[in-house]
Amino acid sequence: MSCSTVVLWPAQGYKTAFMGLLSDPNRRRALISTLTRLNAPICVICYMAGVAWFMGLAFDPFTLRTYMSENAMGSTMVEERFPAGERAMATGREFAAHKKKADGMPVDWLVKTMQSRGLEVFTQTFTRQLPFPDENKERYLVKGTNVYGILRAPRAPRTEALVLSAPCSPGNNNNQAVGLLLGLAQYFRSQVYWAKDIIFLVNDHDLIGMQAWLEGYHHTNTTGMDYSPLQGRGGSIQAALSLELSSDVITSLDLVLEGLNGQLPNLDLANLFYAFCQKIGVLCTIQGKLQRNDWDTASGYSHAVQTMMLMVLKQASGRPWGDHGLFLRYHIEAATITGVNSFRQYKTDATTVGRLFEGMFRKLNNLLERLHQSYFFYLMPSLSRFVSIGYYMPAFGLLALILLLRALDLWVQLVSPPPREEDDIEQPSSPGVLSVLTPLVISHLTGAALYTLPIHSQEMAVEHFPVSETEAVVLTVIAIYTAGLALPHNTNRLLTGQGTEQGWKVLKLVAVLYLAVLLGCTALINFSLGFILAVTLVPMAAYITPHVPKALSAFIMIALSPACTLLFCVFFFQELQETPVSFMEGWMLFLSVISQGILDNCLYGSLVYPLVSLMVYPCWLLFWNILFWK
């Protein structure tokens, strides 16, 4: 064989691999033979390097300090004069009283109050029936009203707008946020320098209200929501801030960036927030964690890793982590700022928080175009440091490289099969399209069932089992998922009789390339999701053959399957949030996460659930099929 002759001088081929690699067939062969011979060690090294690279991202010297890129915003050079924090808190209390009286959004009072502050006030009603009851928030048929007031720019054309929103939450939450919003509206009204309309929005039923308002504002309807059209509008929205505040004084402000499908606002928005926190002297956090300066100690590093991992997990979940999350879909840079009142001694009053917002709005007012100068793809190990896409992508690239190397290996094996007896030379050359296509089709059908059946069959499940609708949906998901494990690995034998050696290699080649493309695309859109899936699926994909010990491999495969990954992530997330849970609590959380994922998909169009059920799970099933190849 030509391969064996070339193997005699692999070192030379390796050395000159970079020059004329593809033009010289000898060298090409030498390189390929090297790659196939050293395939396993290279894969192991790649995996370790990929994970090490990722862990290194949180290491301070490898990250960049954040800096403001947008010239138009420049620095924090602005004089904050908002004086009326106390009055705003009083308004908040008044709002709370009216909310209690109206048992929900006090629409009339809000309209009257906003009008008295000189805004153009409008309301929007909406109705939304959830596919199944949301047990976390205890809602099924949601009816609500959004109230918003527009402060028109005094001297500018009404072509651009900024949004400040505060949710009208059940209970005693966020009353102060609405109070501060009204206080800021009154103060902003008396200023002459606004070049953009400012919209003050109080949204009902948090994200559902926000969804209705945004769809009404942009004349879209992506999720089949029933809402009344908006009567008044400003210009195109350039940026939005969402405020959550449930106490009169705060100890710190937390910035929430993660939006729908792992989208992030432009980093300049985070920079702006950080700059004003520094200027005004408010403690600010991201993921609820302060930044620390002792990066060279183990605890400092682990703190940064925890912060970054929290961001990765939140981003991977693909759900909006604050009311701002839905703005990002419309390319509106948005963030949620949450007031935290912990047991720290030093407290900040509402006037200071109001000044911070004043400063941020004045700087956003200076924008000439949408925020675009800084990064859209980044991870933050602390509020003052970031890792850009150029730095984190290699970590994923190293993992994806494993799949390509395995694919190359398989390809070489398929093209030049090892010498064997002459009599069965006919058989391996044609493994048959059917033997590859059948598992593909069957696993995808399972995936489609996983995506569609739970919601459609919930009534049937409720009839036959003593469970609530929500439980029915989640348990159906788990049942279909588990059933999928039993299904496909028998089909091959039924259809084509005996599986061949060539057959599983072709199937694995297809599956590996499929996984590589799938993970590559996912990582481009949502790096965190792509990376978490890659960390678990890639070693499994590289390792699985029909010849490995079945029971152990099956156990490993299930442990690395998407569902178990999700379960681990739930525990890991609780651990990172310093609220560790027992196994049963974790299991309940796991179930509620599944139901939330399906709800996010139905309500806001989150793509994680369809991605996992329609793509990742079927892909995983292909490998399961290979393991049980006979």
Add this chain to the structure above:
Amino acid sequence: MCVCVRHWAGLANILLPRSVQGFCTMKLLSLLCLFSVYLVVWSNNIETKAGQFFSSGHTNNWAVLVCTSRFWFNYRHVANTLSVYRSVKRLGIPDSHIVLMLADDMACNHRNPKPATVFSHKNMELNVYGDDVEVDYRGYEVTVENFLRVLTGRMPPSTPRSKRLLSDDRSNILIYLTGHGGNGFLKFQDSEEISNVELADAFEQMWQKRRYNELLFIIDTCQGASMYERFYSPNLMALASSQVGEDSLSHQPDLAIGVHLMDRYTFYLLEFLEDIHPASTANMNDLFKVCPKSQCVSTPGHRTDLFLRDPGSVLITDFFGSVRKVELTTETINLTITEEPVKERPMHGDLQKERQSYIDQLPVSEIIHQQQSRVKCKHVLAAVRKGHHEIQQNGVAMGRNCVSHSLRTQWMLCVRMTFSKRMSITFSLLKPVFFQPIKVTPNSICAIEA
């Protein structure tokens, strides 16, 4: 002085062809006697002062002030330009002689908390927008094309006079530019830029078209010195806020307005100019000291090698003001040589019809850069200037413009003849050129120029 004159005579010996040489040397010798007498009288102190009074050689002042940046966060560039505008206007250049180009209207920007003002100092101390600002080019009219058209005078016929730079060869022009720039270019409005080569060529064109007597170029931008390093036309003096590789920095951050109000260099330039009044004797050397590195952070640069006068003898008001050569004194100044009134111009038809053409452009830059040649040439020039009076003594009346033309021609001639390495070739080439000032009598030039 005598040496100079002899030098001039010697030069004449070298230069003039034999046919005219005799005539010319004779004349020159007689002129020389008169001239030396005249010089002795002029050494008188008061009259020296009076001489300085006329030394700059310009009769009118122009200013082209350009801000090339748009957008609210470039407030400072508009304030820069307006502060120079304020200074030149205060020192006497009227709006008709100022071409003001502002790329954005900061006073009416929506984001301006104090509408209809542009401040140069913190706490709203100085409003450089003032009461009457006449902006000639604004907004998107501020383009490289329009700027070069203003400089070179190549305007469409419909252009109003207020948008033109109607200077002549007795004009001192101040050109002030500010904006965002880099090594060798200045950005205009985010869409185009002017390079230092284009700018140098524009000035050369101005020189060839006799659009200035002397020109002061000031630029406040990052790496500003790169903008003047390609200049090659004579009588240019240039200043920049920073050297190549340096950024020019902003100054006067104002929290109420929310932007930087000025750039450092222009801020200190304004401070300096605020102390200048029409009778100030501050000269260019004082201007070069404006904004040392301790204040500017960047290193301001200047270039004087193209300028023929000593910067120390050039008053600030020669460029920043429009100071007429009139001063009331109680003392009586005895000028022995009084200017004779211009005699009536003979309007002979044949003389009028005689067509004149500009002489060939000389490789001035090459010549200028030879230090030695410059020194010698200055002597010649001085002699030529003095010669003007001798001509007058001989009863030939000349208008000022006529003199300038002939002087310049002779001066160029001397430069080329003395220092060209290929003397013989140049000489033969120059024959027609040389003949011009002789053949064309001053009167005829006057007639034509009139």
